[in-house]
Amino acid sequence: xxxxxxxxxxTGLQFKNPxxxxxxxxxxxxxxxxxxxLTTLGxxxxxxxxxxxxxxxxxxxxxxxxxGMLNAVGLQNSGVENFIxxxxxxxxxxxxxxxxxxxxxxxxxxxxxxxxxxxEEGIAAIEVNIxxxxxxxxxxxxxxxxxxxxxxxxxxxxxxxxxxxxxxxSPNVTDITTIAKAVEGAGANVISCINTLSGMGVDIxxxxxxxxxxxxxxxxxxxxxxxxxxxxxxxxxxxxxxxGMGGIASAEDVLEFILVGAHAVQVGTxxxxxxxxxxxxxxxxxxxxxxxxxxxxEEYRGSLQL
Amino acid sequence: xxxxxxxxxTVLDNVPFGTVSGENLFFALRIERPEWADxxxxxxxxxxxxxxxxxxxxxxxxxICRVSKRDLVIFFQVVGRGTKRLATLKTGDKVVLWGPxxxxxxxxxxxPTLLLAGGIGIAPLVAYAQxxxxxxxxxxxxxxxxxxxxxxFESINERITAANHxxxxxxxxxxxxxxxxxxxxxxxxxxxxxxxxxxxPFLKAVQAFAAxxxxxxxxxxxxxxxxxxxxxxxxxxxxxxxxxxxxxxAGRAQACEHGPVFWAxxxxxxxx
Ligand SMILES: Cc1cc2nc3c(=O)[nH]c(=O)nc-3n(C[C@H](O)[C@H](O)[C@H](O)COP(=O)(O)O)c2cc1C
Ligand code: FES
Numbered sequence: 001x002x003x004x005x006x007x008x009x010x011t012g013l014q015f016k017n018p019x020x021x022x023x024x025x026x027x028x029x030x031x032x033x034x035x036x037x038l039t040t041l042g043x044x045x046x047x048x049x050x051x052x053x054x055x056x057x058x059x060x061x062x063x064x065x066x067x068g069m070l071n072a073v074g075l076q077n078s079g080v081e082n083f084i085x086x087x088x089x090x091x092x093x094x095x096x097x098x099x100x101x102x103x104x105x106x107x108x109x110x111x112x113x114x115x116x117x118x119x120e121e122g123i124a125a126i127e128v129n130i131x132x133x134x135x136x137x138x139x140x141x142x143x144x145x146x147x148x149x150x151x152x153x154x155x156x157x158x159x160x161x162x163x164x165x166x167x168x169x170s171p172n173v174t175d176i177t178t179i180a181k182a183v184e185g186a187g188a189n190v191i192s193c194i195n196t197l198s199g200m201g202v203d204i205x206x207x208x209x210x211x212x213x214x215x216x217x218x219x220x221x222x223x224x225x226x227x228x229x230x231x232x233x234x235x236x237x238x239x240x241x242x243x244g245m246g247g248i249a250s251a252e253d254v255l256e257f258i259l260v261g262a263h264a265v266q267v268g269t270x271x272x273x274x275x276x277x278x279x280x281x282x283x284x285x286x287x288x289x290x291x292x293x294x295x296x297x298e299e300y301r302g303s304l305q306l
Numbered sequence: 307x308x309x310x311x312x313x314x315x316t317v318l319d320n321v322p323f324g325t326v327s328g329e330n331l332f333f334a335l336r337i338e339r340p341e342w343a344d345x346x347x348x349x350x351x352x353x354x355x356x357x358x359x360x361x362x363x364x365x366x367x368x369x370i371c372r373v374s375k376r377d378l379v380i381f382f383q384v385v386g387r388g389t390k391r392l393a394t395l396k397t398g399d400k401v402v403l404w405g406p407x408x409x410x411x412x413x414x415x416x417x418p419t420l421l422l423a424g425g426i427g428i429a430p431l432v433a434y435a436q437x438x439x440x441x442x443x444x445x446x447x448x449x450x451x452x453x454x455x456x457x458x459f460e461s462i463n464e465r466i467t468a469a470n471h472x473x474x475x476x477x478x479x480x481x482x483x484x485x486x487x488x489x490x491x492x493x494x495x496x497x498x499x500x501x502x503x504x505x506x507p508f509l510k511a512v513q514a515f516a517a518x519x520x521x522x523x524x525x526x527x528x529x530x531x532x533x534x535x536x537x538x539x540x541x542x543x544x545x546x547x548x549x550x551x552x553x554x555x556a557g558r559a560q561a562c563e564h565g566p567v568f569w570a571x572x573x574x575x576x577x578x
Contacts, residue, residue: 027537031563034311035404035535047539055557059577062532062540064364064387069532073539078555086553212577221360249360272364272532274354274402276312 001295003286005042005264007241011164011189013125015042015097015264018254018297019285021278022245022268023048023101023127023168024073025219028087032271036279042264043097046083048129050103051113053079063201063210068220068247069269070199072213075103075132080116093122099166101127107155114159126163128156130183131170131195131217143170143195146182153186166243169193169234171223176230177237184238192243192266194230197223220269221247228256235261235302249273251284255292261302312404313340314356318377320395324455331384332426332456333393335368336377337401345370346410347433348526348567351380352534355392356400362388367531367562369430369503370406371458378403381429381458407534409551411501411524411567415439420493421446421466422486422512424504425457430526431503432458435466442466447489449473449482449508487515494521501567502526506575513570523570529561536563544574 003017020043026032029044038044056076063070077083083100091098100117104110110128117123130143130152142148149167156165167183169176171194180191196217201210227246235242244262248254249270257265267278274280294300316338322330337353347370354365366388368380384390395401411434421431421444428448435444446468450457454470462468471482490512493500502512503526516523529541542558543565549572551564559565559573 025533025538027533027535031533031535031537047537053555056539056542059542060530060540061542062530062538064362064532067360067363069363071538071540076539076542076558082555220363269363272538273360274312274365275404275533275535 001286001289003289003297005297007164007190007263009189009240011125011241013097013164013190016040017042017282017285018258018264019278019282020045020099020243020264020266021271022266023129025268025271026278028083028091029098030087030090032275035275039092039095040282041096041278042282043099043124045099045101045127045266046087047077048075048101048103049077049080049083049113050075051080051109053077053082058212060211061213063216065201065218066222068218068222070201070211070216070218071196072211072216074213080113084116084120088120088122091122097124098122099125099127101129101168103129103132105132107151110152111155111159114156118159118161118163123163125166125190126156126160127166127168127192128152129168129195131168131172141170141172143179144173146178149179150182150186153183153188157187164189166190166192168195169230170195171226171230171246172198177233180234180237184240188240190241190243191234191238192245193234194223194227194246197226219246221249223247224253228260231257231262232260251281251288254281254285255288255300258297258301259304261304263301312402314400315340315403317395317397317399317401319397320393323457324453326452326456330393331452333382334458335380335382335392335395337380337403339373339376339378340403340405342373342406345373345406347437348410348430349406349408350566351378351403351405352407352531353380353401353403355395356402358391362391364388364532365402365404365534366392367534369433369526371429371432372436381426381432383426404534408562408566409564411526412499413438414499415443417443418493418496418498419444420489420498420500422500422502422504423448424502424508425450425452427502427504427508427526427528428457428459428462429503431501432462434501435462447471447486449479449504483511486512490515490521490523491519494519497522500524510575513575516570524567525570525573526567527561527565529566531562534562536560543568544577546572546574548572
């Protein structure tokens with residue numbers, strides 16, 4: 001049996017298994033090293049990096065909701081330089097694909113940030129968070145407009161050199177396939193989807209929003225049907241490989257995303273169930289595949305019968 | 307190196323303490339002892355019952371109250387959805403637990419140390435009193451709203467001198483705050499140490515008194531947490547330029563990693 005995943009096309013990306021950890025839910029990986037062997041994971045995507053350090057949003061930033069959570073962390077991070085000097089050297093990058101997730105406010109800044117990361121041998125790929133406002137264009141989210149999304153993709157591609165570029169799509173759009181096609185056309189090597197769904201919660205007694213930012217991103221099993229639908233649609237719309245995510249909390253969930261066409265998946269909020277969650281999931285997927293007589297994931301992938 | 311820090315453990319018992327209007331709101335949860343090398347008072351564990359479905363995803367953080375050869379005890383008050391469900395845990399149930407986590411209270415054997423507890427915030431200070439090598443240097447002032455028998459106060463009183471203040475009215479609270487300001491000023495005078503744990507308004511008051519009287523003071527925060535290991539950035543507190551902890555940047559520090567115990571002059575408590 002093989003859980004190996006090779007992303008087709010020119011990416012050269014290979015994972016031991018299809019299970020990666022999602023940005024913002026697995027820190028810089030090192031936080032989870034006491035709870036399992038990082039090199040057993042398919043890969044990790046680190047917390048969103050920006051060019052300069054960012055303080056993020058005010059507290060409270062997170063709230064538990066039925067089968068999920070809301071967050072408005074606001075991309076707090078110590079900046080890309082700090083990541084490269086302090087965090088990256090602590091990761092076993094030779095045996096573990098480490099993917100840098102990036103965030104910027106205009107295409108030029110995206111390019112600059114990419115150039116810094118492209119020079120790092122330990123970075124396997126760059127994942128671009130386009131669920132952020134374009135300050136030059138009056139704050140519309142890059143990920144909500146096909147042209148903006150394409151512009152960011154081009155800027156990142158130009159600076160990325162040989163590093164594969166993954167564009168991470170937002171589900172907060174009318175038709176996710178138009179964005180998917182736009183970023184494919186602009187040279188994206190891989191698409192990952194979905195980022196969090198825009199959501200909100202209130203406390204009826206305190207008459208206050210659950211998080212200070214009022215509106216936040218919903219994640220966890222509550223969003224899985226939406227995530228699966230988006231992944232399915234994107235897989236059908238583009239010919240580049242797709243990494244699916246949103247609410248994955250079991251080996252069965254992993255196979256659902258692969259069944260609709262995803263090459264690999266990312267696990268986010270479920271890492272908070274227990275810090276060894278993703279490590280255990282790798283083993284559980286193998287067991288499930290054995291039980292279901294799946295010997296080759298590539299053969300199973302996209303085999304949904306309609 | 308890989309250590310097994312996240313384990314499944316059996317509940318030994320879950321015993322209610324004192325009642326409030328006939329309801330059990332306070333519990334001492336006793337779990338079989340995890341295989342830890344060591345732990346320090348002020349540290350906490352993340353705990354999530356194995357039987358919880360996905361409707362409640364987060365584990366809950368709890369200060370370590372006592373650890374013996376056989377068991378680990380945490381103390382909790384029913385305040386929300388999670389603790390309400392934890393109250394139904396029974397002997398033999400399984401819980402997933404990781405820890406010990408976070409930065410503990412400072413221990414200075416010979417320094418006169420004032421422990422200030424507000425309500426359920428007494429839990430880590432019980433641990434502190436139990437583990438301190440020279441308990442005769444400790445004194446506690448404990449403010450509480452619910453009846454005294456709801457809290458593990460008795461056990462602390464056996465080891466150190468402790469006074470309790472039942473707050474039934476705003477005047478009681480004002481009196482309690484006056485009293486702790488006087489005490490903080492005294493401890494500052496003799497270069498003592500002040501350690502506090504309790505609700506945020508209480509911590510803010512302690513922080514202000516400590517600043518005014520230039521007292522060395524640590525506060526233990528009870529921020530909302532999801533991961534407990536420094537990864538989600540949901541539990542952060544604002545920091546001042548005096549923050550010395552390694553790896554803290556952008557004016558925010560994770561309470562689960564750099565706290566829950568912070569030096570009072572290194573944090574700003576103006577949010578949540
Ligand atoms: C606390 C938190 C922080 C996140 N931070 C980021 C981030 O920095 N960049 C990003 O692209 N996505 C971020 N995400 C989104 C996740 O990577 C993921 O796309 C989303 O949570 C859906 O997956 P899940 O349901 O498995 O959590 C964050 C999610 C959470 C819950
Ligand atoms: S609880 Fe996640 S960073 Fe502290």
